[in-house]
Amino acid sequence: MFEYLKIQSILRSYSVYFSGDTDQLISELKVNNTFFLVDRNVHEKFLSGLLHAELKNVILIEANELNKTPDFCLSLIELMVENNIKKSSKLVAIGGGVIQDITSFIASILFRGIDWIFFPTTLLAQADSCIGSKSSINFNLVKNLLGTFNPPSEIYINTKFLNTLSESDIKSGIGEIFHYYYYKNSDYISRMVSEYHRILADRSLIEPYIQESLSIKKEMVERDEFDKGPRRVFNYGHTFGHALEALTDYYLNHGQAVTIGMDLANFISLNLGFINQLQYDVMRKELEINFPNFRFPLDSFDKYLQLLSKDKKNTNENVTCILTKGKGDLFLYELVFNENNKALVRNYFTSNFA
Incomplete structure (x- = not known):
């Protein structure tokens, strides 16, 4: 693993790392009060043996625009509160832009802000949206009407996640x-x-x-x-x-x-x-x-x-x-x-x- 970039945000500085062993990193994050918000497809293809779906702190999400809404975000907050999330907890997002938007938005409003970490798994997320701080949530069928500026504390990029993407996704x-x-x-x-x-x-x-x-x-x-x-x-x-x-x-x-x-x-x-x-x-x-x-x-x-x-x-x-x-x-x-x-x-x- 090597640190490629450090971004000096007004909100906080954060780093981008490239690593070929994200399994080890994810394993090290499996501690008390860490909650994983994971694209269901990514979980199925890469992480089912590492993050067991029945665990209360592993939340699988269908990564589509229909779930990028305040109501869906509030339902996830309710679930995490029921499972004793704390202000000291961290959120770990594993997926593409939809998972990033949902996690970043929740992390910015829960307890007035908690730390989150991002493992981007699409080329769009790895090469673009993972840095820049923006989160965008749809409201009343209007795309990206709500949002915050809330960068992750760390970003880990592994291009192995791109191997299962369609050619259209890469293009x-x-x-x-x-x-x-x-x-x-x-x-x-x-x-x-x-x-x-x-x-x-x-x-x-x-x-x-x-x-x-x-x-x-x-x-x-x-x-x-x-x-x-x-x-x-x-x-x-x-x-x-x-x-x-x-x-x-x-x-x-x-x-x-x-x-x-x-x-x-x-x-x-x-x-x-x-x-x-x-x-x-x-x-x-x-x-x-x-x-x-x-x-x-x-x-x-x-x-x-x-x-x-x-x-x-x-x-x-x-x-x-x-x-x-x-x-x-x-x-x-x-x-x-x-x-x-x-x-x-x-x-x-x-x-x-x-």
């Missing part, structure tokens, strides 16, 4: 990784493109790519932990991608929707004169390796525009998005939602995904 994580690389103009962009298919076949190759992604995010998190200013550039590709996810009822995974979103942001940047054709073509060739097999439903274009207009980052009738002046030069932009720009977005999908 989703790669999409998120790409958007950090474009923010920084990382040398890892070309490395990722050249090794893309090898990584899909051999998940052990992805550890240095995770480390690079987290290093880039760490720098920004320490500048703008509460997402009030510079950190907003990490919405690159997300405004357009989130609307695609919603349009397809989440048939498109997050990271590949964001990959298309980045290309659309680049296309708009090209047409507004912020980048030239060569810049666009180079980035397009890099991004398209992670495009999903997808056809845009042009008869639903008006619905897509409506979804864009409802994005939570918008401050008025315009669409707040991140555009680019080239690799390493992202910036916040208010896209006026006039007929010309609507036609520009439609042209993108007609030309590329019809």
Whole structure:
């Protein structure tokens, strides 16, 4: 095990460790008043012999958006209180982003805050969400309306958990990784493109790519932990991608929707004169390796525009998005939602995904 990063949070400093022996770490955490919140699928594939499901401090959770609610979190708190959880207790989250959100949220409000530890098991969680402090909970069918800033005290990453993920899950994580690389103009962009298919076949190759992604995010998190200013550039590709996810009822995974979103942001940047054709073509060739097999439903274009207009980052009738002046030069932009720009977005999908 080695410490890769230490993040200086306003709330507390916390570290990211890479370890190939998480079983030993988890065994050492099995002490009085430690409660494990575990993705049921991860438990079945990796941990059934180590964390016995019948134990009162082992809570198995179906990791879906339906459980990311205040009512579900309160039901878990009730269960832990019944089993004598203390302010000195720790929560250990083992899973992906849903388990992270639930555990972080509970840990921030129970006893006004208790420590929690995170073992991320998806590529999205390992390369992105495990640092940055955010928790997000759905409320009244509104996604991520509630939340807190509450980082874990320790994060342990083991890429063995990625071995059972689908290819779609890995591609989703790669999409998120790409958007950090474009923010920084990382040398890892070309490395990722050249090794893309090898990584899909051999998940052990992805550890240095995770480390690079987290290093880039760490720098920004320490500048703008509460997402009030510079950190907003990490919405690159997300405004357009989130609307695609919603349009397809989440048939498109997050990271590949964001990959298309980045290309659309680049296309708009090209047409507004912020980048030239060569810049666009180079980035397009890099991004398209992670495009999903997808056809845009042009008869639903008006619905897509409506979804864009409802994005939570918008401050008025315009669409707040991140555009680019080239690799390493992202910036916040208010896209006026006039007929010309609507036609520009439609042209993108007609030309590329019809």
